[in-house]
Amino acid sequence: MTGAQLLIDLLAKHGVQEVFGYPGGAIMPIYDALYGAPVKHYLTRHEQGAGFAAVGYARSTGKLGVCFATSGPGATNLVTSLADAMMDSVPLLAITGQVPTAAIGSDAFQEVDVLGMSLSCTKHSYMVERAEDLAEILQEAMHLALSGRPGPVLVDIPKDIQLAQAPFKPWLAREESFPELLSCEVQTAEVLLSEAQRPVAYVGGGVQSADAQAELMQFLNKTQMPAVSTLKALGSVLPEYEYDLGMLGMHGGQAANIAVQECDLLVCIGARFDDRVTGNLAKFAAKAKVIHLDIDPAEVGKRKPAAASLITDLKTSIPALACFVTNAQWLNTVMELKTAHAWRYDYPGEKVFAPYLLKELSRKMPRDSVVCCDVGQHQMWVAQHMKFTHPSNHLSSGGAGTMGFGLPAAIGAQIARPQNMVVTVSGDGSIMMNIQELATIRRNNLPVKIVILDNQRLGMVRQWQQLFFEGRYSETNLSDNPDFVQLAAVFGIPGQTITHANEVDDAIDELVNSTGPYIIHACIDDKENVWPLVPPGAANDEMMTEKAQ
Amino acid sequence: MRHQLTVAIKNQSIAVERFLRVARHRGFHLTQLELEGHDDLFHVKMTVDSDKPIYLLTTQLSKLVEVQQVDLHTLQQQAI
Structure with missing residues (x-):
């Protein structure tokens, strides 16, 4: 068996049924081994698309996502998706072809030091130096990607090793062992919980990684503790939970942010106090003691x-x-906050109001649909106005904030979960970053739905230019966008453009009832901003609101 | 504050690159480095300087797959 055949064989043995990638010179033996193999390969139209499709596959299922790329530019094109997976703790295996061992270090054609390049954007990485090591490395790589705090692992395989005879060696995977809870810490937590008058649960992406939604909901239902979520955690707290306050942070709800600022105990469950969550760190939950639950000791403190x-x-x-x-008094306060700061949808204008569109889309979609986002204003509106029943139903580039994430992530999610509706919500800036993947949708007849909220601007940057750069709108005008419906039609994807509020309901019905891919191009007000907003350097209760502007 | 660490890592160049990258990226200035190979391991003695608490580095280093052990010896700050 060659190294290339061994790779495909091991993937199949480990239950990998689908991979994403793009062939090229240094990975040709692996593509040859794929020919007729039981592992199904999905050709994307850019390696970044393959990386994000694998991320979408992994995040929508909890399973390992796998992507392939060739050496040099193939591997460099994967880097953004690796960085994204690293920031959001996504189990990913990236296989890159490398120039033959003898050519490494000679500045050969399509040679890049991929191992060196991988250091800052992977949980771990390898370059295979001997064919006899390949089996062990691949098995260890799959184990590492999925174990502990998950993350991306890269294996760079020189072409001669792909072609060489490579023995199969079963690798005895270490049993996944977790640190034992320290009883003194549990006791301290117990005292803190018993003394707390105003506790809040601050829920993060770790809940999905640990598959711990049931444990979380059991804890919340028993304690009735008010809960706030990070962007990545949305869906972990079920929408029916009475004391769910939604997302906190820079564009979080006012009730969530005020509750956290007022709390005297913050129970952090698999979150990492990201700067977009905390605002001014010194002022964040300043009255609170913290109980921190995490699998990664490096995140604590x-x-x-x-x-x-x-x-x-x-x-x-x-x-x-x-x-x-x-205690009831705190719950009353929280419920008053929730009522006082509920989202409003009584938009006075005639134009399409994005929050209303998203709220209605959320209401009309089947319950276990998957929503993938790009990055910007639309992403925050999705987080604010759509409801999710599991974190694997909301795929948003959290830590890295990668524009171009949504469309390929939706492709991966749709392939992983063919029984569910998958919708990507994008902006007119983000959608163009990986627009080539419309070809992947068409090629595979994937019923991915696409909603483009088009304000002919890089809206979030424009919003900051308006608020913090004296209205100097440098390079954010996209009024020369293509006609997105026409563009989709070229790829055989039907759709419609809407410009008025009274067209929203019918358009959503059309999208939800369509059996194949469908696009809504929604033209929204170019002056609409995301509110509330915690300005730079401010505490989370010093939010700017629409009313105040 | 200066700290001396001894780190046992797999004797591969990439392991050294990986942990030095982590130290730099996490804001710890390298002031001294000694490296000796024994059997399958490199024993690295390093001194770093930073205003940040040293556990922010040791917890990150301990996560690296090639790192077997991290020991910390905090140095007295030199009087000016």
């Missing part, structure tokens, strides 16, 4: 000290928390 730290798998640590019922 990294940005905010913890009074108690429960470092292990969340499936173990959440049930270890004692369940004191939150």
